[in-house]
Amino acid sequence: xxxxxxxxxxxxxxxxxxxxxxxxxxxxxxxxxxxxxxxxxxxxxxxxxxxxxxxxxxxxxxxxxxxxxxxxxxxxxxxxxxxxxxxxxxxxxxxxxxxxxxxxxxxxxxxxxxxxxxxxxxxxxxxxxxxxxxxxxxxxxxxxxxxxxxxxxxxxxxxxxxxxxxxxxxxxxxxxxxxxxxxxxxxxxxxxxxxxxxxxxxxxxxxxxxxxxxxxxxxxxxxxxxxxxxxxxxxxxxxxxxxxxxxxxxxxxxxxxxxxxxxxxxxxxxxxxxxxxxxxxxxxxxxxxxxxxxxxxxxxxxxxxxxxxxxxxxxxxxxxxxxxxxxxxxxxxxxxxxxxxxxxxxxxxxxxxxxxxxxxxxxxxxxxxxxxxxxxxxxxxxxxxxxxxxxxxxxxxxxxxxxxxxxxxxxxxxxxxxxxxxxxxxxxxxxxxxxxxxxxxxxxxxxxxxxxxxxxxxxxxxxxxx
Amino acid sequence: xxxxxxxxxxxxxxxxxxxxxxxxxxxxxxxxxxxxxxxxxxxxxxxxxxxxxxxxxxxxxxxxxxxxxxxxxxxxxxxxxxxxxxxxxxxxxxxxxxxxxxxxxxxxxxxxxxxxxxxxxxxxxxxxxxxxxxxxxxxxxxxxxxxxxxxxxxxxxxxxxxxxxxxxxxxxxxxxxxxxxxxxxxxxxxxxxxxxxxxxxxxxxxxxxxxxxxxxxxxxxxxxxxxxxxxxxxxxxxxxxxxxxxxxxxxxxxxxxxxxxxxxxxxxxxxxxxxxxxxxxxxxxxxxxxxxxxxxxxxxxxxxxxxxxxxxxxxxxxxxxxxxxxxxxxxxxxxxxxxxxxxxxxxxxxxxxxxxxxxxxxxxxxxxxxxxxxxxxxxxxxxxxxxxxxxxxxxxxxxxxxxxxxxxxxxxxxxxxxxxxxxxxxxxxxxxxxxxxxxxxxxxxxxxxxxxxxxxxxxxxxxxxx
Numbered sequence: 001x002x003x004x005x006x007x008x009x010x011x012x013x014x015x016x017x018x019x020x021x022x023x024x025x026x027x028x029x030x031x032x033x034x035x036x037x038x039x040x041x042x043x044x045x046x047x048x049x050x051x052x053x054x055x056x057x058x059x060x061x062x063x064x065x066x067x068x069x070x071x072x073x074x075x076x077x078x079x080x081x082x083x084x085x086x087x088x089x090x091x092x093x094x095x096x097x098x099x100x101x102x103x104x105x106x107x108x109x110x111x112x113x114x115x116x117x118x119x120x121x122x123x124x125x126x127x128x129x130x131x132x133x134x135x136x137x138x139x140x141x142x143x144x145x146x147x148x149x150x151x152x153x154x155x156x157x158x159x160x161x162x163x164x165x166x167x168x169x170x171x172x173x174x175x176x177x178x179x180x181x182x183x184x185x186x187x188x189x190x191x192x193x194x195x196x197x198x199x200x201x202x203x204x205x206x207x208x209x210x211x212x213x214x215x216x217x218x219x220x221x222x223x224x225x226x227x228x229x230x231x232x233x234x235x236x237x238x239x240x241x242x243x244x245x246x247x248x249x250x251x252x253x254x255x256x257x258x259x260x261x262x263x264x265x266x267x268x269x270x271x272x273x274x275x276x277x278x279x280x281x282x283x284x285x286x287x288x289x290x291x292x293x294x295x296x297x298x299x300x301x302x303x304x305x306x307x308x309x310x311x312x313x314x315x316x317x318x319x320x321x322x323x324x325x326x327x328x329x330x331x332x333x334x335x336x337x338x339x340x341x342x343x344x345x346x347x348x349x350x351x352x353x354x355x356x357x358x359x360x361x362x363x364x365x366x367x368x369x370x371x372x373x374x375x376x377x378x379x380x381x382x383x384x385x386x387x388x389x390x391x392x393x394x395x396x397x398x399x400x401x402x403x404x405x406x407x408x409x410x411x412x413x414x415x416x417x418x419x420x421x422x423x424x425x426x427x428x429x430x431x432x433x434x435x436x437x438x439x440x441x442x443x444x445x446x447x448x449x450x451x452x453x454x455x456x457x458x459x460x461x462x463x464x465x466x
Numbered sequence: 467x468x469x470x471x472x473x474x475x476x477x478x479x480x481x482x483x484x485x486x487x488x489x490x491x492x493x494x495x496x497x498x499x500x501x502x503x504x505x506x507x508x509x510x511x512x513x514x515x516x517x518x519x520x521x522x523x524x525x526x527x528x529x530x531x532x533x534x535x536x537x538x539x540x541x542x543x544x545x546x547x548x549x550x551x552x553x554x555x556x557x558x559x560x561x562x563x564x565x566x567x568x569x570x571x572x573x574x575x576x577x578x579x580x581x582x583x584x585x586x587x588x589x590x591x592x593x594x595x596x597x598x599x600x601x602x603x604x605x606x607x608x609x610x611x612x613x614x615x616x617x618x619x620x621x622x623x624x625x626x627x628x629x630x631x632x633x634x635x636x637x638x639x640x641x642x643x644x645x646x647x648x649x650x651x652x653x654x655x656x657x658x659x660x661x662x663x664x665x666x667x668x669x670x671x672x673x674x675x676x677x678x679x680x681x682x683x684x685x686x687x688x689x690x691x692x693x694x695x696x697x698x699x700x701x702x703x704x705x706x707x708x709x710x711x712x713x714x715x716x717x718x719x720x721x722x723x724x725x726x727x728x729x730x731x732x733x734x735x736x737x738x739x740x741x742x743x744x745x746x747x748x749x750x751x752x753x754x755x756x757x758x759x760x761x762x763x764x765x766x767x768x769x770x771x772x773x774x775x776x777x778x779x780x781x782x783x784x785x786x787x788x789x790x791x792x793x794x795x796x797x798x799x800x801x802x803x804x805x806x807x808x809x810x811x812x813x814x815x816x817x818x819x820x821x822x823x824x825x826x827x828x829x830x831x832x833x834x835x836x837x838x839x840x841x842x843x844x845x846x847x848x849x850x851x852x853x854x855x856x857x858x859x860x861x862x863x864x865x866x867x868x869x870x871x872x873x874x875x876x877x878x879x880x881x882x883x884x885x886x887x888x889x890x891x892x893x894x895x896x897x898x899x900x901x902x903x904x905x906x907x908x909x910x911x912x913x914x915x916x917x918x919x920x921x922x923x924x925x926x927x928x929x930x931x932x
Contacts, residue, residue, distance in 0.1 A: 112715065112820035155660040166658050168667070169635060184907040190816040191848045192632050193885035194621040194671055196892055196900050196929055197911045201634070201667030205660055222717040249578065251688040292758060350656040354578035382657045419659035426662055434662050441650040444918065445663045451917035452910065463662055 011094045012051035016072040020054055020096065023064055027055040027102075038077075038097045041084030042144070044343035044391060044399075045429065050077060050091035055099045059175055059183055059214040062098060066212065067181035069096050075460050078208040080121060080147030085346050086427025088154065088207050092461035098212060100149050106130045107215065114220045115172060115189055120149025120213050127218075136220040139164040139255075142423065143329050149213050154425040155205030159328065162248075162381030163255040163287065164221060166423070171204050175215035179453040189217060202448070207425050208459035210452050224255075224287035228297060229315040229324050232304050233279035237261060237364065237376070239307035240280045241357040244380045246303045248353055252296050256285035256325075257381035264331050264375040271334030272327045282309070282380075283328050285321075328377075335375045335388050342390035345399075347374075347406050349413035350384040350422030359416050360385060363409050370405055372398075384422035411436065426463045434464070477560045478517035482538040486520055486562065489530055493521040493568075504543075504563045507550030508610070510809035510857060510865075511895065516543060516557035521565045525641055525649055525680040528564060532678065533647035535562055541926050544674040546587060546613030551812050552893025554620065554673050558927040564678060566615050572596045573681065580686045581638060581655055586615025586679055593684075602686040605630040605721075608889065609795050615679050620891040621671030625794065628714075628847030629721040629753065630687060632889070637670050641681035645919040655683060668914070673891050674925035676918050690721075690753035694763060695781040695790050698770050699745035703727060703830065703842070705773035706746045707823040710846045712769045714819055718762050722751035722791075723847035730797050730841040737800030738793045748775070748846075749794050751787075794843075801841045801854050808856035811865075813840075813872050815879035816850040816888030825882050826851060829875050836871055838864075850888035877902065892929045900930070 020028045029035070030052045039049035056062045069076045075095025082089055091097060103119035106127060110116065111134045118127060125145045127138050142151060142158035150156075152174070157166035164170065173187025186199040203210060234240040240259055247254060259282055260268065266278045282304070286296040301312050315321045327334075336344050351359045360376065367374050367387065378385030387409065389402040410420045410433050420426075420433035435442050445464045449456075456466035486494045495501070496518045505515035522528045535542045541561025548555055557563060569585035572593060576582065577600045584593060591611045593604050608617060608624035616622070618640070623632035630636065639653025642665075652665040669676060700706040706725055713720060725748055726734065732744045748770070752762040767778050781787045793800075802810050817825045826842065833840050833853065844851030853875065855868040876886045876899050886892075886899035901908050911930045915922075922932035 110818065110820065112711070113818040114715070115818070155658075155664075157658055157660075161658060165635075168658070168664065169631075178910070182906055182909075184910055185905065186907050188880075188885045188903065189818045189883040190850075190885040190888065191819075192621075192623055192627060192634070192816055192850065192888055194623075194814075194887045194889050194891045195885045195896075195903055196671070196908065197676075197914060198621075198634065198664075198667045198671055199907055199910060201664045202914075205662070205664055210663075222715070224717075245578070249580070249688070251690075289761060291761065295755060295757060348660075350658055352576065352579040352581070352655045353657070354576060384656075384658065414654075417655040419654045419656040419661045421660045422656065422658055423660050425660045430661075437654065437661055439651065440648055441652050441665055442662065443648075444644070444650055444665060447917045448663060448668075448914060451913045 012074050012096065013072045016068060016074055017052055019068045020052065020065060023068070024054055029053045038079050038082065038089065038099065039091050041082055041087060041089050043085045043087065044345045045087030045090055048090045048092060050097035051094045053097045053099050055102050057102050059177060062177045062212055062214050063181045063183050065096065065098055066177050066179065070180055070455065070457060073455055073457065075457050077459050078153065078212045080150030081123060081145065083144035083146045083150065084427065085424040087429055088425060088427045088462060090428065092428060100214070101147065103214065109134060111136060113189065114222065115217060116220055117215060117217045118148050119215055120147060122148050124148060124151065131220065135223055137223050138218060139221050140167060140170055143332065148216050148218070152204055152213050152216050153207050155423070157379070157423045159256045159258055159379060161379060162257055163253055167204055168201060170219045171200055171216055172219060173217040174200055174203055174213050176203055176211040176213055178211045179455070179458050187217065207427065207463050209449060209463045210458060226288060226290045226293040227321065228286050228293050229321045230284045230297060231276060231281060231313045231324060232309045233277040233281045233311060235308040237280045237360055238357050239309065240282050241360060241380060243282060243304045243307045243309055245353050245356065247300055248381060250299060250303065252299050254284060254296065254300065254381060255287040256283065258283040258328055259376065259378040259380040259385065260331060261376040263373065264335060264377055267334040267338050267375060268327045268331050271330055271337050274327055283324065331377050332388065336390065339390040343393050345389040345391055345402055346424065347387045347409055348421050348424040349410060349418055350382060351413050351416040351418030353383045355416035355418065356380060356383050359413055362412055363387065366408055367405055370401060372401060372405065382422065383418065428462050431463065431465065478540050478562065479538045482534060482540055483518055485534045486518065486531060490520055495519045504545050504548065504555065504565065505557050507548055507553060507555050509551045509553065510811045511553030511556055514556045514558060516563035517560050519563045519565050521568050523568050525643065528643045528678055528680050529647045529649050531562065531564055532643050532645065536646055536921065536923060539921055539923065541923050543925050544619065544678045546616030547589060547611065549610035549612045549616065550893065551890045552895055554891060554893045554928060556894065558894060566680070567613065569680065575600060577602060579655065580688070581683060582686055583681060583683045584614050585681055586613060588614050590614065590617065597686065601689055603689050604684060605687050606633060606636055609798065614682050614684070618670055618679050618682050619673050621889070623845070623889045625722045625724055625845060627845060628723055629719055633670055634667060636685045637666055637682055638685060639683040640666055640669055640679050642669050642677040642679055644677045645921070645924050653683065673893070673929050675915060675929045676924060692754060692756045692759040693787065694752050694759050695787045696750045696763060697742060697747060697779045697790060698775045699743040699747045699777060701774040703746045703826055704823050705775065706748050707826060707846060709748060709770045709773045709775055711819050711822065713766050714847060716765060716769065718765045720750060720762065720766065720847060721753040722749065724749040724794055725842065725844040725846040725851065726797060727842040729839065730801055730843055733800040733804050733841060734793050734797050737796055737803050740793055749790065797843050798854065802856065805856040809859050811855040811857055811868055812890065813853045813875055814887050814890040815876060815884055816848060817879050817882040817884030819849045821882035821884065822846060822849050825879055828878055829853065832874055833871055836867060838867060838871065848888065849884065894928050897929065897931065
């Protein structure tokens, strides 16, 4: 151990490292490469490595690690798949990262009750593979094959949320390790409850700052009898967005309704060798009975036609549908690939649907006036959209310009009654926007943080200042 | 004021009463009848009157009342329509009740975004009347014409929850007056957000123990194009429940699915002069397009037929539908009317749907073995059901027998993975069951209570011990 050169920069007390080594053996790593790999998500936030990475295998082990860290007043950062976009896993104050990817057992599936319990390291694709023969699915899909623990901790959502809700609506209960090592269970398997404070919802979206989520009980949904997908280009973003607004208002239970702008469509075509029109485009998916799916598609087609969206391309064969949605999922990587080597700065606001066209139009005008490029994708059925800035690493001027545009976009969304993050979370870069959005309520968040983590050891420096 | 004989039993400091009188004038009442009317809900819990009732008209006024009470360390109890079933409004430790029924303005409706903001005293029927011309509705329906503030504070649900969710899913944001008089706003009008701790969900269901909810931003839903209702008797409760289970599992998006047992049907027939079969009966409602509603009803009819439910009676005309659902809503009062003068003890558990038949069957057997009567109604699509005990006021032996049966019912529900309350809340009678259900997590609830209400002034003695 002493031969490891990485130890030279460790601030974490050596006795703690020795204690954790005794507990975990090889499953404690202080190697530079492992630490660096755990010190960064998928975004532009600079890497800051933890002092060691603990690979946990059970809730009890997580509790033992937390107790040891607490005794040494050492920060603790939970880590799933590292697909965070707001610096959630960055070790701002050093400390120990607990990697939960080894806790990847599906503990229980109840097909009758349409629910399951998984360990935090199970990924959404792994869960859906596991469910394949049950007729059930877990629909929340943020794009990345994130861990269920990480998705819970950031209140993730993605393409299916317009119909199936976000992690907020789909988590029934949790096992959580608190800052002092206590293990609690929140919620039950009942579909609803009026029993006490909703601790489940308090931990969903708390980004590891109140405790470490180790097990999650999830609602599942029946795989629909029929699924069909469609793609439709529009003359303008506004036409596409207006189609979305009317579709939502008409109560059509669309499962997915995604906007990609011309720049993103161009990137996707190149990346995935596709031949879609290079125009603002909506991707739809319809779930239901055979008749219901046809009815939904007809309703949406009629609405789209009123806004110049006359070229619906349907995909009903499973392989065509996967190809279509793979293209949508790859859009982040497709856009990044247009300027290889760039850092991606993904923005993420969400507004009431009636303000969506204005908010996007104003934002596009602001970006165009600046001379920058920032392709747009959006889960527009929820009023949620992202601009992706491609930044040359180290170019401070470009970073500053993007940051200015981003700040104006967030303040614009707040002025429209929206939120500074629809699904990516606060991490450490958006804490000032949290204040702008919630005002005095942030003081209440801080009181809760202080009550549950008085020594500020749980993912410190994220979400709220201690 | 000094002539008021009720003042003799006031524990609240006289200077506080004088301060509040200066603030509110006639809108502070210390009359015995007003105090007594505010010291009891609709259940068997004995009346305990507050020392005065403050009729508030604005959030700022609530804040001023709370600041005055806080300065005098005097308990504060929020009051909406007084339809609480778990003693939530009982003034266990005296103090000031804040009656919010005068805060009954619908502040804003955005038809485009399908949301609205209301003051806490607006009732659900008032809101739906207000919405009449918008094509929108607020579907949560606990039976009583409760206030939206009270429904939020108890995480209410009722007959439509199987399709539209509970207050947990339908509140977007809140204005809350905290224990020290600070006013915070939680949430935004965005449909989803990953911005910080979910304070909205923390206050939903907190029963006035963390703060006083004064304004609520709600999701609304489109009034469906078509609605049809149906009633179907079954050979046994088990057959009815199995129909429910298969309907849920088949993913039929039923809007309402209610069980009434033979005793309740008999009471309803007498109370509302109806001629339904005296048998375990399911009430259904289907919402959707014209075609969709027919499709749903066909699916459910086929499932019911497999369990001996062959006599579907449909009601598609609005007046027939209202009559049918009025009968369901009146069932609580209908059962009470079978033994005039009785106290009603409504129980309320919720279990995973696969355990529903077992849980009801075991409970019925236990009640029958005791020789007591307790008609059953249930929001069975959610796994939620109620037994209603009719108790002679003051008969301690009967109360004790009912309490024993109730305790066994709750512990049975917990053993089946359920909750001690699906929708009525904890109040003060179910605190020991909260401990049984959540164990160590109750300590976390207590930490949050202590952080936000360190002097234990907000509805003290309810939900969690300070």
